[in-house]
Amino acid sequence: MERVFRNSSYLNAMSTTGTKTRVRDVNPQSGMCPLCIRECPFLCEIGLSTFRGREVLYPDPEYFGESTASSLKDYGLDWSHVQILSSLRGAEGIEPDPDKMLFPNVSVETEIGGVKLKMPIAMGAYGSTDIARKYWDGLAVGAALAGVILIVGENVCGVDPASEFSNGKVIRSPEMERRIKLFREFWDGRYGDVAVQTNIEDQRMGVDEYVVSKLEVNIVERKWGQGAKAIGGEIRVRSLERAIELKRRGYLVLPDPEDPEVQQAFKDGLFKSFERHSRVGSPKATDVIEDVEKLREMGAKVVTIKTGAYRPIDVAWTLRVASEAKVDY
Template identity: 70%
Template sequence: MTERVMKNSSYLNASSLTGTMTRVKDVSPTSGMCPLCIRECPFLCEIGLSAFRGREVLYPVPDWFGASTAGAIKDYYLDWSHFNILSRLTTVFGVEADPDKVLFPNVDVETKVGGIRLRVPIVIGAYGSTEVARRNWEGLAKGAAISGIMIIIGENVCGMDEEAKVENGKVVYSKEMERRVKLFRE
C-alpha cells in the first residue's frame, strides 16, 4: 500500500499529531473513515478520539504543549516548482539598461498593506497566544522588522495574558501585547 497521505482526504482520520490511526488503510477518500466502522475497533481514529475526549483533543499531543507547533497536513497539488518567472531578457523597465545596474538588490518591490510600508511584500501570519510563539517572539519580531516585513500578533494574546487588565469588557493593558510590540519596534 502507498503512503498514508494520499491525493485526496483519505488520510484525514489518522494523524501522527494526535496519535490516531485507522483499522484499515483503504479508507474512504472523502471522509477518511474505514469502509466498515466497527464498534469494537481496536484502534482510535480521529472520530473515535473526538467522541471520547471532545474538546480536550483540540491541541495535538498535549505532552508537547508549549514546546511544539502544529502544521496542517494539506496537499493542494501545488508547490514552488510550479511557478516560473518568465521575464523578458531583452527589455529593461524602470532602470537604466546597464547590466551592472540591473541587479536584484536594485529592484524595488516596496508595497503597502493597510497603510503600513513594507520593503518586501511578505506578511508573517499570526502566531497567536501559544507558548511557542511567546518563547520565540523576540527573534521573529526582530527578524521581521529588520527585513522590512510585517508580523501579525495573534488575536488571543491579551486573552491568555494573566496580567491583562480589562475594564468595561475591553482590554486596557496587556503586558504580553506591550512586550511583543516593543520587540518589533526595537
C-alpha cells in the same frame, strides 16, 4: 511512512491527532478499514472522536505551545503548479543596464497602505498562543531588521495574566508592551512597522484605544473570522484558575471551568487542558464604516482588515465595504 492521499482516506489516520488505522487499504471516502473489527487494537480518528467528541477537532493538545500546524488536505492546486517566468526585455526594481542588473542589486521595496517595506511582507498574526509569546523575540527583531510589517495577533491583552483593567477596559498589558517595545528597539522607523490585530473581545476590552493612545501603535488590523475555520481562535489553558479567569474576562472556555463536576474531572486528571475560544464577528457595512472612522479619530494612522477564506460572495462584500470605508489594506 505515512502519505497523504488526494482522496479523503487520510482523515481517519493523522499524525496531528496521533491516529492510525489497522490496515492500509482503507475506504477512500471515510478512511475506515474495509473490515472494522471489534478487537481492533488501533486508535483511528473515528475511534478517538467516539470517545473525545469535538475535542478531536484540535491537533494533539499535548503539543500546544510547542508546535505550529499545517493542513493535510490536498487541494489539488499548489505552488508547484505555478511557474514564475521572468521578462527578457526591461527590468523592475533595477535600471535595465546589464552592468547594474545583478540580482543582489535589485530592490524589492514596496509600499502597502502608505507603509514602506523593504520587501513585500506583512507577517502574522501572532496572538495569544504560547508559541507566539515564546518566540516573539526572534519574530520582532527579525521583522524590524528586515523592514517588514509584523502583526501582534488577537487576544494578547485578554490572555496576559498581568493585564490591568479598569471598568472592563484594559489599561495595561505588560505582554503587549513587551511585544511593541522589542520591535521598536530594532526598527529603523522608516521601513515596516508593528501592527496590532483586534477582534471582538479586544474591542470590548478597549485594546484599540490602549495600544493607539498608550503604546503609540500606528496600524490597527480588524480581524474578521479565522483563516481556516468559522470558529474563533483557540488556545489551550492548563490551569483551572487561568481557565476561570479567562471565562470571567469574557471568553468562551470549554468545558465550563466554573462547573463543579468539570472542576472535579480536571482535578482527577480526566482531561488536562481547557479550550479558550474567541468570537467571530458578523460585520455590517454601516458599522464597519463607522468603526474605521472611530479608529482614525482614536489616532490609528493605518487601518486594515484581516479576513479568512470565506465564500466568494463574502470576499466580494469585504472588498466593497473595505473600499467604502477606505481601509488602507
